[in-house]
Amino acid sequence: MMDSNNNFISSESLFNLHINKEIWDDIAEYKDEYAVVLAYREMYRILFAHRAPQIHYRAFLIKHLKDAAITMKLTHCTLHLAVYLLDIFMDNHSITSERILLLANCCLLIAGKVEEYYMKTPKITELNWLVPYPYTVKDYKILEAHILKYFEWNIMIPTAAHYVHYYLQAAVTKEDVRLKQQGVATIVRDMHTTIRTYLDKVLDDVHYMQRHKPSLLSAAIISIARQANKLSEWHEQLEQFTHYTCSDIQFTKMMLLETLPLPCTDCGLTITS
Structure with missing residues (x-):
């Protein structure tokens, strides 16, 4: 696991948002414009055919x-x-x-x-x-x-790591702060270990990395991290922010929580690390 670096994203990244403020105060400022940019770029990911000879x-x-x-x-x-x-x-x-x-x-x-x-x-x-x-x-x-x-210079493509950083803007609510008696930054920091674990899992299996929408993977990872920190798995703020409902992410969560490698219906292979 890439655990020597807690930073999901650099402050210089074109995808960066500053999350050191009170998160819920930032949501309205960034939500619409940033969501459109991410969704547009996600649509232009090149389809993976699983035909690499190497x-x-x-x-x-x-x-x-x-x-x-x-x-x-x-x-x-x-x-x-x-x-x-x-x-x-x-x-x-x-x-x-x-x-x-x-x-x-x-x-x-x-x-x-x-x-x-x-x-x-x-x-x-x-x-x-x-x-x-x-x-x-x-x-x-x-x-x-x-x-x-x-790639025709079209390399600014959002990955699961980019989406996790974005979704963290809405991952913690005022109710979470009240229940945990902790600040937003502390709760987010406590979620990092779980998030890093599952981002690592996404990297290891090419089917996660290339055959599943990074936005959906990231929503599922945020939900898993919330539950690991004794918070509800999903809430209205995340639903509005990600455009995924709790039911939308259940199958992806189930796959991520599964210890077996993903099967591939197209190539008939299972690639493990």
Whole structure:
């Protein structure tokens, strides 16, 4: 689990909202405009066909990216975006084993440029420290350009980590504060461990990551985190904010709480880490 960094999102991310204020006072300001942007970008996720010839490398690559994110203190949103780019690019290209780590590093490099403060953006030298054989700067530049061209520069795609950050704006109500006798920030902080656990689970299984709407996954994760902290599983504020009802998220919650890996109806395989 990526537990050395509590930050879901960087303050420099284009998706960032500031949640250090009283959360319910911020909701009206951001809700409509931000929700439209997220929903629009979620619609343009490239469909995953599960046809990557190098899918058997995925578990190894996800571990590599997690370790890199921890080492460089990158946010969950950077990591999730890198994995999205990696999965989709692999799904549509045949990558040689000698360049598979270069691809993972390039995806993290691109995601870091989108999400991180410029001083924390991964550097090629740092990424090369994490691989057994260094690649040249030219190798990175050529593949980075190829990735960006394939995605037509449409790489600002919301992931489950982005949606979790957004939904946290509405995750805690005044009634929760009254019942718990704790401030909003404390309650949200107590939810972090559960949230990180399930965001990690989403990364590990390509079917969660690429075959399920990140907004729905995130709503289910917020609900699980609330219950883990002895709060009601859902409330009207979250329903209005996410546009998901309690019944909408039940099947996704059941899948996330299940210990078995997800089956895939299209490919007939079960991919585990």
